Amino acid sequence: MTKLSPRLMAIFLIAILGTAVCGFAAPAPAPAAVEPVEKSRKDLTPRPDGWTPADQVKAEEEAKKEYPFVKDVLMEDLPLRQQRLRGLGLGLKDVKRSYMLLDSPYADTFERKYGPVRFMHAKHAAALDGDCAACHHLRPADESAPETVACRACHQDNRQEDGRERIGLKAAYHMQCMNCHEKMKKGPVSCEGCHAKRPTDHRELVKLPENPTPQQVTKECLRCHEQAGEDMLTTAHWLWRGPSPYTVEHRKSVMSGKGTTTLNNFCLSAISNEKRCTSCHAGYGWKDNTFDFSNRENMDCLVCHDTTGSYKKAPPAAGMPDPKVDMVYVARNVGPTSRKTCGVCHFSGGGGDAVKHADMSAQLYWPDRNCDVHMGGYDFQCVECHKTRNHKISGRSTSVPVSEGTRACEDCHTSSPHYGDSLLDHHLNKHCETVACNTCHSPIYSKCAATKTWWDWSTAGDKQRAVHKDKYGKPDYNWMKGDFRWKEASKPVYAWFNGFMERRLLGDPIEPAARGFRPGEQPTPARKADMVVTDITRPVGSLKDPRSKITPFKIMSGIQPADAVNRYLLVPHLFPYDKEDTAAFWKGTDWQAAFREGMAKAGLPYSGEYMWVATNMYWRIEHEVMPREHALSCVQCHQSLKGERTCDRCHQDSREAKFRELTEKGADFELLRMMGRDVGELIGKSDYIDFKRLGYKGDPILYGGRFTRLPLGRGPDAK
Known part of the structure; x- marks a missing residue:
């Protein structure tokens, strides 16, 4: 018998084993047939019929307007023109359109790589101290023409019929804007600093198979x-x-x-x-x-x-x-x-529309102007x-x-955003040193859709409990999550805020005095309301901190689990990994199993004992900015102005202002109630901000500000 080499023997054995395996193993199951899925191109948040951002549409119409060409101009030395216009009294009060679009057919003759520029006329005029001549450097020679005309009246094409040259509109815009920004060392000078870049057409560029992963x-x-x-x-x-x-x-x-x-x-x-x-x-x-x-x-x-x-x-x-x-x-x-791509996540944070954010909801896909003036009025x-x-x-x-x-709002509107030169503008700008913009301009939150304000996890797990709807049509319970409370058009809580936050992170201890309640206990709503609260987030700031401002917040309150021995908040495993996962609470409704798995994944020990504790979170209000005519009025915060004396406590000259009208001009909660908002309790309110809670002795008009006392004030006894 021929002796095989070790190598040939190995090959021979592999061949035999391979034949045996192939011959006797059960055939591999055929892959399951995949049902074809019908593809959809349906827009899930289409633009509603009749929706128009009124302010933006008006600006677009004005931008397309053609102006008669000014052929001849009056040559005038700039310093002399500046003095003459000031002598005529021309200034901030004469700005007719505070917002406009720099978008003209004259500027888009050859290419359209960038969108129009949103131009805040009043802001720029204020930055120049009302110097109209800084931009409107010449006037038409026609004596009947106004002192200032639109840029496109003088600058259209760069070559005129008589052969004279004058820079075209696009060049005029760029020279004026960029030169001024460089000179003042503020404002963007790059293309995308002012313009939105128009998108590239990808229809011919993208190469993909029919049904790609x-x-x-x-x-x-x-x-x-x-x-x-x-x-x-x-x-x-x-x-x-x-x-x-x-x-x-x-x-x-x-x-x-x-x-x-x-x-x-x-x-x-x-x-x-x-x-x-x-x-x-x-x-x-x-x-x-x-x-x-x-x-x-x-x-x-x-x-x-x-x-x-x-x-x-x-x-x-x-x-x-x-x-x-x-x-x-x-x-x-x-x-x-x-707004669609951002909103699909941010508008539904927390598992549903408007759950987390007090100032964002699906209403902002296509909002009313009164819901948010930037998105609803200007299509931001x-x-x-x-x-x-x-x-x-x-x-x-x-x-x-x-x-x-x-x-911050100041990035666009500056730290002196009230651009007029009236007495009211002066005082409102002084307020900006102490009061955040949204305190006045977002006097209520969740006015477009109700937001969740209370979430009690301790009651979760009851699959038999009936679910009821509140007056907003929102559910009061979900077996997977517990009890809820909702609120629409709610007055914020005001706190000092300097930009920093205190924050409890994973593993940080709860409040030392927090005792909570154990599984099986059935505390009354009153007891839950009296529990010591652990703040998960809390703003940093104080009355005496010059960087702090009075800022509006939604406070989210609730009951959630904590380790009774280690005294930190627990992470429960809620959503199952797969069909076999029984540790997930939404599968087995077993809190102990959910805490063991969740804390193991979090890398922290779980003692095996848990309790339910009260928590709060501060959510700053940033969106749902109302039009300026609906900002809070003076009298809604300063109760002292409801008396016989108003601004004339200090100001003796009332020739330019009707003090009573000034102090009462602002948010009309009666009108908002008629529009369907739940603001009945705010109508007629004149103590909107609790000054004592913020550390003041009382109304600052009577007791003075946080750093200085009004020198002409009449004291707390004034009526």
Whole structure:
């Protein structure tokens, strides 16, 4: 018998074993047939019939208006013209249109790479101290013409019929604006600093198979936008964590965020619940702590850049898109972000419309002007305030620690935003040193849709309990979540705020005096209301801090679980990983199992004993800014002005003002009630702000301000 070499013997044995396995193993099951899914291109939030942003439409119409060409101008030395116009009394009071669009057919003769410029006429006039001649440097030679005319009346084409040259309108705009910005060392000088860039048509650029995977779509995006992918890797919207320079005692942290250490009293924590929470993540497949944040192909470009309105996530699928989405159609119609793309997540934070944010709801997709003057009146998109650089978005919420840049009303409106030169403008600008803009300009929150103000997790789990609707049509209970309370058109709570927040993060101790109640106890509503409260977030500031301002907040209150031994807030595992997962509370309604799993994933010990404690969160009010005619009036905060004496306590000269009318001009709650808002309790209110609660002795008109006392005040006994 021929002796086989070891190598041949090994090959022979492998062949025999392979034949045996192939011959006797059960055949592999055929893959299950996948039912074809009908794709949808339906816009999920279409523009309602008749919706128009009135202020923007008016500005657009004015921008298209053609002006008679001014052929001859009166040559006049600029210093002399400035003096002459001041002598005529021309100034801020003569600004007829405070807002306009710099968008004319004369400026778009050859190309349309950028959108029009939103120009705040009154703001610029105020910045120039009412010097009209700084921009309107010449006047028409015709003596019957007005002293100032529109730019496009003099600047149209750069060559005139008689052969003389005059710079065209586009050049005039750029020279005037950019030269002034450089001279004053303020204001943007880059193209995108003033203009919105028009989107590129992607219909012929995108190359995809008929039914691509989400990752194939992202890979196609990265083919051209490789740097954007690199930028996205370090953003808060991708990582759900980042720098927290405004959280005291954590200012150097770069790991805080809702994906790591941040807690709240809504859905409590994303940890161990990623598969559900990441329906609002700008990525695909974040279902647990094994998600690869370095894989750019798992980024979801479409959720932010869809312009069709048809893209949506599948809620429980770890950020994956709904199978009905026509991915090719959406990818070929991408563009800038919008209220729709931002709102699909931010308007429904906390698991439903207007749940978390007191000043954001689905109403802001197409809002009424009185709901939000910027979005409803001027058709602002979110990015017009929340400026973005390298996919890092400026602006921050008090509910989370991450900040990629700050934004404030003053960035556009300046620290002296009342641009007139009247007595009232002067006093309102003085108020801006102490009072945040939204204190007056957002006198009520959630006026467009009711928001959640109370969430009691201790009652969750009762699948037999009947659910009732409140007067807003909102449910009072959900077996998965517990008891709720809602409020519409609510007066904010006012607190001093200097921009910094105190924040309880994962593992931080609850209030030392908090005792809570144990499982099985049935405390009365009165007892729950009297419980010692642990603030998850709280604004930093005080009366004597010159950086602090009186700021409006929604306070979210609730009952949530805490470790009775370790005395920190607990992270429950709520949403099941899969069908076999019984530890999830929404599967087995077992709090002990949910706490064990959630805290294991959070990396903190669980003692096995829990209690229910009261918590609060402060949510700053930033949106739903009302038109200026609906801002709070003087008398609504200063009760002393309801008496016989008003501004004439100090001001003896009333020739230019009717003091009584000035003090009472402002928010009309009776009108808002007639419009359907729940504001009956605010009608006639003259102590809107509790000055004593803020540390004052009383109404500052009587007792003086926080740093100085009015020198001519008549004292607290004045009527």
